[in-house]
Amino acid sequence: MATGRSSDRKGLVRDAVLAAAEPVSISDLGALCPDMVRRTLQRYLGQLVDEGVIERTGGGATIRYQRPGGATRPRLSFAPDRPEGTERPGPFAGIPLAPDAEEVLHLVTRPQSQRSPVGYRVDWLEDYEPGRSALLPPSALRRLHVLSDTGYADRPAATWGREILQRLLIDLSWASSHLEGNTYTRLDTQELIEKGNVASDREMTETQMILNHKAAIEYMVDHVDELRLTEHTLREFHTLLSENLLGDPMDEGRLRERAVDISGSVYRPLDVPSRIRECLVMILQKATAIPDAIERAFFLLVHLPYLQPFVDVNKRTSRIAANLPLLQRNLCPLTFVDVPPHAYTLAILGVYELTRTELLRDLLLWAYERSARDYGVLRQSHEAPNPLRLRYREVIRRQVRKVVLDPERDPLELVRTTLSEQVPADDLEPVFDLTMDELRRLHEGTLVRYGLHLSEWQQWKHRRIRRATRDGETGN
Structure with a gap:
């Protein structure tokens, strides 16, 4: 009974x-x-x-x-009624929300004392079947596909990503860092990335965060052809994003081995290392099997922060990882430009505490529409990339690295001698000019592109100055 x-x-x-x-x-x-x-x-x-x-x-x-x-009936909504035509207050002001997203917003903005403690629900992950299940409803997915089209579908992977790399470095580095409370402005970020100018009134950790994003994005675009959604790839992203930002440097790129708390949330992630790894492997295997690139990106945005596989920098890692399938299909990137940090936090809380994605879904739709608009304008005005720079990009990068690592040799002689062994005679002079142009534009913000460390670049720069001074004194 x-x-x-x-x-x-x-x-x-x-x-x-x-x-x-x-x-x-x-x-x-x-x-x-x-x-x-x-x-x-x-x-x-x-x-x-x-x-x-x-x-x-x-x-x-x-x-x-x-x-x-x-038979169906209207869904019960726990969201408070708002007079028609009035603006929604708070971080979601101006962002269209469906009734189910409004409900999630209401639930996650209740006082923490009114929200029941919850743990990680592995069944939510287990129940997802790639190709059959979907976090994004068909109507949202269709809209996102229209927005994502760059006209490059028949081009090699990441053709579009490489053409917009400089803009992507600035937008995604700034916006993703801004979501973490970074106070760099977009102009500050542009100055740092393009010229190496550090904002003097910002914390060193903020500068480091921007540069870490830059390194991770460049690595992703440079290796997009061979990168796959594996534990190794995710750990590489985390290593680049977390450099010099964690209390224990050993945690950079290492899966979490201790319990963590989520500030301001009643959610408690898994704390058993073996289970964390098992769930991460399952996430990556399921993501790889999802046939639709946009659904795959959203799946990563949801499940990586929910699992919290690292001690910190999980959301940043998910935002970079989510762009990988988009760039591999030459789709518009998701930069998160103009996304209010508190809105993003509340949307992620809906995932953590309710395993509900509707609020994050509507925020994604709004954010992606803005990204698509900005990059659509960029596509229309974008000049074709220099074909020689594209063809010899790896050769040029190796020459720049070789010059810096051999500061005693004359750069002109070294570059010309080495290029003559690798580049056909017809292309030699223009590739030589491109290489010297890269050397002239080299600064601490671009070192990662050539696999160089700051100390190596500083040593090379100082020796150039001493040589120029010595030559001037001798009249050479």
Whole structure:
């Protein structure tokens, strides 16, 4: 005989299914009943189906529960009503939100004392089937595909990414850092990336964060052809993004081996190292199997921060990783320009505490539309890249590196001698000019492109100054 408590809990499950506007999965119900274990949910659902109160459709991971006959009713919303035509206050002002996203916003902005502590739900990840499940509804995905089209679909991977690299370095480095509280302005970021000028009134950690983003983005674009969504790739991204920013340098690129807390949240991530690795592998395998690049990007934006595989810098890592499938398909990047930091935090809280993605989905739609607009204008005005610079980009980079690492030799002689062994005679002079141009524009912000360390560049620069001074004194 059912006790009063079990009857009440079963009633919660029944009401959740009957109130849903569309068939719901057991994962959906788990988010609405976070204190109920999966096995209990399954038992109550089975009883309700047997009693004819609800219906079950589909099979396996596609099982859904609904009102008898498939009839639907308006979804219950816990979001407060707002008079029509009035502006939504707060960080989402001006950002269109669907009713389900409004509901998530209301739930995550309740006082923390009113939100129940929750842990990592591995079943939410396990239930996702690439190619069959979807975090983005078809209507949103269709809209995003229209926005993402750069006209480069038939070009080699990352052709578009390489053409817009300089703009992407500035936009994504600045916007992603801004979401973490970095106070660099976009102009400050441009000065740092293009000229190596450090903003004197900013913290060193802020400068480091910008340069780390730059290094990670350059690495991604440079190696986009061979990069795959593996643990090794993700750890490389994290190593570049976290350099000199973590309390323990050993944590750079290393999977988390201790518990972490999420500030301002009731969510507690996994704390068993072996389970963290297992779930990360599952995330990356499922992401790789997702046929749609945009769904894959959103999947990474959701599941990497939710797992928290590293002690810190997880969201930054997810934002870089999410752009990898987009650039590999020559789609418009997602730069997060103008995304309000608090709006992003609340959207991620919806994932952490409710395993609900609607708020992040609508924020993504709004942000991607802005990125697509900006980069669409850039595409229309973009000049074709120098074909010789593109063809000999690796040769030129090796020459620049060789010159810096051999400061005693004359750069002109070294470059000309080496290039004559690698470049056809017809291309020799223009490639020589391109190489010398790269050397003239070399500064501490571009060193990562050539695999150089700051100390190597400083030593080379100082020896050039001494040589110029010596030559001037001798009249040479």
